[in-house]
Amino acid sequence: ARHYAPSTIFVDEIDALCSARGGANEHEASRRIKSEFLVQMDGMNSVTSETDDNGQVVARTVMVLAATNYPWELDEAMRRRLEKRIYIPLPDEQARPALFSINLEKIAMADDIDLPALAHMTEGYSGADITNICRDAAMMSMRRITAGLSLDELKNLSKDAIKQPVTMADFQEAIGKISRSVGQADIAKHVRWMTEFGAV
Known part of the structure; x- marks a missing residue:
């Protein structure tokens, strides 16, 4: 150096x-x-x-x-x-939409995605938490498509069939599953x- x-x-x-x-x-x-x-x-x-x-x-x-x-x-x-x-500090309501945008840069999104609403729903979440939410939501469309399919059917799926846009409902489900990782005691400390x- x-x-x-x-x-x-x-x-x-x-x-x-x-x-x-x-x-x-x-x-x-x-x-x-x-x-x-x-x-x-x-x-x-x-x-x-x-x-x-x-x-x-x-x-x-x-x-x-x-x-x-x-x-x-x-x-x-x-x-x-x-x-x-x-x-x-943790990202505020102005910073969180930008974090969602960064994490979703290469992910197809449905027209109903509302970034300000997602930011409001993730009060107290860290940047890593938001990354996990985006990753989980992106996987949900694939889980819907592949649910119940046999191994042979999965092999025959095209990439376009798997790449379905992420919806607002996917994010709401992901947020419901992923709790924030930083507590008030941690912040106070x-x-x-x-x-x-x-x-x-």
């Missing part, structure tokens, strides 16, 4: 790599990895510069971007090194952490 700077390093689920040190079950190798990661993070914070072919001074920075669903499990030293700590440690 330093060689190709300016550059960005993205670390997903950083709590798995940099959870609080000193636990009774912590392995020595794990502790060493965390310590080395912290040392390298210190090096990332130093901005270097060089002169390009035109004589202009160019900053050579490396930005570290990390994500976690469990910020309270981060090692305190790592938390200090992450200068900006931002809580991204994130808000409390952000109140104490957030840095926008």
Whole structure:
């Protein structure tokens, strides 16, 4: 990353790599990895510069971007090194139609699909929940077509026969089957952490 700077390093689920040190079950190798990661993070914070072919001074920075669903499990030293700590809440009623559109980009939809209505029906759902709903709804038309067919009949089905548009009823059934994965207690815990440690 330093060689190709300016550059960005993205670390997903950083709590798995940099959870609080000193636990009774912590392995020595794990502790060493965390310590080395912290040392390298210190090096990332130093901005270097060089002169390009035109004589202009160019900053050579490396930005570290990390994500976690469990910020309270981060090692305190790592938390200090992450200068900006931002809580991204669940998608609101303006964002959810866009999430449905993204997930349905390559799926045939019936004319009765109402994205604002779907957004209203999925209050409190996460982006992953909405992805699961879209996947489940897309499979329902195939289940209807293939229900009761023998193996030979399934083999003879054409792709056009299987690719039926997803209807609003499919989404309503999928939403009825898939509950939201984030509870109010989880949200409150994130808000409390952000109140104490957030840095926008």
